[in-house]
Amino acid sequence: MLNDWTPDSWRTRVALQQPRYEDPAALARAVAELSALPPLVTTWEVEELRRQLAEAAQGKRFLLQGGDCAESLSECRAEPVTNKLKVLLQMSLVLVHGGQRPVIRVGRFAGQYAKPRSEDTETREGVTLPSYRGDIVNRPAFTAADRRPDPDLLLRGYERAALTLNLIRALSSGGFADLHHPENWDLAFVESSPLAAEYRRIVGSIGESLRFMENVLGVRTGGMEKVDFFSSHEGLHLEYERAQTHLQNGHWYHLATHFPWIGLRTAQLDGAHVEYFRGLRNPIGVKIGASTTAEGLRRLLDLLNPTHLPGRITLIHRFGAGQIAAHLPGLIAAVRDTSHLPLWVCDPMHGNTVTTAAGYKTRRFQAILEELEQAFDLHAQTGGRLGGVHIELTGDDVTECTGGARGLAEVDLKRAYRTEVDPRLNGEQALEMALLIARKMRSLG
Numbered sequence: 001m002l003n004d005w006t007p008d009s010w011r012t013r014v015a016l017q018q019p020r021y022e023d024p025a026a027l028a029r030a031v032a033e034l035s036a037l038p039p040l041v042t043t044w045e046v047e048e049l050r051r052q053l054a055e056a057a058q059g060k061r062f063l064l065q066g067g068d069c070a071e072s073l074s075e076c077r078a079e080p081v082t083n084k085l086k087v088l089l090q091m092s093l094v095l096v097h098g099g100q101r102p103v104i105r106v107g108r109f110a111g112q113y114a115k116p117r118s119e120d121t122e123t124r125e126g127v128t129l130p131s132y133r134g135d136i137v138n139r140p141a142f143t144a145a146d147r148r149p150d151p152d153l154l155l156r157g158y159e160r161a162a163l164t165l166n167l168i169r170a171l172s173s174g175g176f177a178d179l180h181h182p183e184n185w186d187l188a189f190v191e192s193s194p195l196a197a198e199y200r201r202i203v204g205s206i207g208e209s210l211r212f213m214e215n216v217l218g219v220r221t222g223g224m225e226k227v228d229f230f231s232s233h234e235g236l237h238l239e240y241e242r243a244q245t246h247l248q249n250g251h252w253y254h255l256a257t258h259f260p261w262i263g264l265r266t267a268q269l270d271g272a273h274v275e276y277f278r279g280l281r282n283p284i285g286v287k288i289g290a291s292t293t294a295e296g297l298r299r300l301l302d303l304l305n306p307t308h309l310p311g312r313i314t315l316i317h318r319f320g321a322g323q324i325a326a327h328l329p330g331l332i333a334a335v336r337d338t339s340h341l342p343l344w345v346c347d348p349m350h351g352n353t354v355t356t357a358a359g360y361k362t363r364r365f366q367a368i369l370e371e372l373e374q375a376f377d378l379h380a381q382t383g384g385r386l387g388g389v390h391i392e393l394t395g396d397d398v399t400e401c402t403g404g405a406r407g408l409a410e411v412d413l414k415r416a417y418r419t420e421v422d423p424r425l426n427g428e429q430a431l432e433m434a435l436l437i438a439r440k441m442r443s444l445g
């Protein structure tokens with residue numbers, strides 16, 4: 001444990017991206033109530049994830065991290081949560097097949113409710129209101145009442161996170177996730193997809209291997225009926241994060257999620273977020289981008305992992321397809337010169353956001369794929385390995401990103417554009433992306 005850190009030492013630093021509550025007493029009441037609620041995850045699970053991430057950093061596993069840009073309280077329903085799980089299961093199966101390595105499944109779910117924004121306020125037709133900062137802070141509708149930060153939403157978010165995790169735990173430990181029955185995960189609209197055949201071929205070949213082991217070799221493939229899912233969210237709202245920080249076995253753990261990450265906008269070396277994360281025992285993600293310097297990255301690794309705890313740091317890079325080649329090799333070299341061994345993961349979403357003439361925030365499937373393919377190649381060229389992908393997706397049939405096998409065009413976006421923040425791959429686009437990533441992994445061996 002660090003002797004110059006407490007769960008409140010971040011309060012002396014500049015905390016960016018925090019909401020301004022009108023009634024500090026109401027905030028204090030909500031935070032006190034939140035602090036008294038039981039944790040959502042256990043230290044055993046957190047340690048197990050860290051162990052698996054350490055193996056991924058050595059090339060023995062691959063990380064699939066995916067889910068909504070921002071979860072919403074109203075989407076905490078059986079169907080969207082189940083659909084997200086289905087698509088993540090399908091993708092992981094395809095990635096296991098392509099990479100011939102176990103896949104660690106981490107959802108951006110069960111607590112992904114706080115969003116960083118580029119502006120504190122938003123102005124429409126002469127009216128200026130606070131920006132929407134995610135469902136644990138305020139509401140997206142453009143009225144003064146909806147945009148006022150409401151401390152009670154911290155509790156509503158925590159409760160919804162618990163309900164979401166409960167359903168995920170039930171589904172992943174019961175028959176639903178059984179590898180013998182991948183038909184459980186079929187999404188209706190993907191069945192008619194141009195990609196269905198390739199997916200079926202992979203599922204068929206995995207089924208054949210299972211049957212071969214069980215029937216021909218007489219090996220029981222026990223444990224196939226359940227899978228592990230871990231939760232993650234951006235650790236942005238520091239009051240929320242702090243309220244679920246627990247001292248156990250001599251370490252401080254954040255226990256509202258397994259794997260919190262520091263967003264690009266709050267990764268300043270002297271900022272409150274880095275200070276808070278510094279003292280946690282959890283494995284953590286750190287977003288890095290075109291603004292990250294080699295020296296800054298080295299200092300960040302020293303600060304966040306002074307004891308070089310294996311699996312502690314996952315660097316999630318997000319440059320954009322046009323920028324990755326200029327920035328990634330220098331950062332890989334900078335880390336190579338240290339004795340740190342972080343897990344390198346590509347987020348091909350956040351550097352590839354564009355706005356259409358009609359005003360939709362979107363991402364091109366092709367740009368996402370290009371950044372991913374370059375990431376695989378750039379890591380391989382330096383003798384390393386890309387260890388995972390971080391993707392904004394949904395299992396639902398939305399139209400938010402263009403392209404993919406069905407060639408969604410800009411004019412199609414209006415049909416089912418539902419995200420409150422960033423555009424997600426729909427279930428079919430996400431599965432197609434996994435198939436193409438698997439192809440790339442096979443080609444690199």
Ligand code: PEP
Nearest residue numbers: 069263264265287318350
């Ligand atoms: C996000 O992951 O939704 C996000 C805001 O990313 P970044 O911090 O990389 O901009």
Ligand code: CO
Nearest residue numbers: 069392421422
């Ligand atoms: Co996002």
